[in-house]
Amino acid sequence: MHESFSDHPCRTNFPWNRDKLIGPKPPLKAKEIWSIRVRLQVAHRIRDLALFDLALDSKLRACDLVSLRVDDVALNGRIRSRATVMQRKTGRPVQFEITEQTREAVGRWLEKPDLRKGEPLFPSRINRARPMTPRQYARLLGSWLRAIGLDPLAYGTHSLRRTKGSMIYRRTGNLRAVQLLLGHTKIESTVRYLGIDVDDALPIAEQVEI
Structure with missing residues (x-):
């Protein structure tokens, strides 16, 4: 089965996607990423830009992304270039890179004086002691x-995880690398998750001469 948001252990008593279209959600294209990024920058939505960029870099499930703490991504006031978190669904750690662009966005967000070590990186606006849901x-x-x-x-939070x-x-054809980055325990899960088929695999094979 495709991994969906309703599979998450952090769900409430009823599915978040009740009355919504469900199924595999496509990743975003590069031009769509930049369109969202520019709009958030122009609107000075500092938190949203940090959340968006970190969602793309981390490739985390939604419940793991919103559960991040300040010290997961920052050490002594500096944004880490790599981070490790424990996945709720699998109970296994997964590492991710934090690119320079994302470090800048998260750094601007962390300039807020009420964001402190050990507290949610993206707190709820209702209760700042708890992360957003x-x-x-x-x-x-x-x-x-x-x-x-x-x-x-047509999209969902898994669109950002997949992107x-x-x-x-x-670009690389390295399925094992993607498996590790997504924190999947089985390569078959990665194949299904990315929706890989022969049309995807053949162009990669055609680039390899023996």
Whole structure:
């Protein structure tokens, strides 16, 4: 089965996607990424830009992304270039890179004086001692997508989780690397998750001469 948001152990008593279209959600294209990024920059939405960039770099499930703490990504006031978190779904650690662009975005967000070590990186606006919920994150993503003319029903938080992994696979053909980056325990899960088929694999094979 495809991994979906409703599979998450952090869900509430009813599925977040009740009454919504469900199924595999496509990754974002490079031009769509830049369109969202520019709009967030122009609107000075510092938190949203940090969340968006970190979602792409980390490739984390929504419940793991919103659960990040300040010290998961920062050490002595400096943003880490790599981070490790424990996945809720698998109970296994996964590492991810934090690129320079994301470090700058997260660094600007951490300039807020009320963001301290050990506290949620993206706190709820209702209770700052708790992180925002996956549902709140999904609503934010919907607003970003609508802002660039995309239908939020056609995408989901897993679109951001898939985006960089899909790009890495298409550029390198290294499925094992993508498996490790996504924190999958089985390579078959990565194949299904990326939606890889013969049409994807053949162009990669054609680049290799023996």
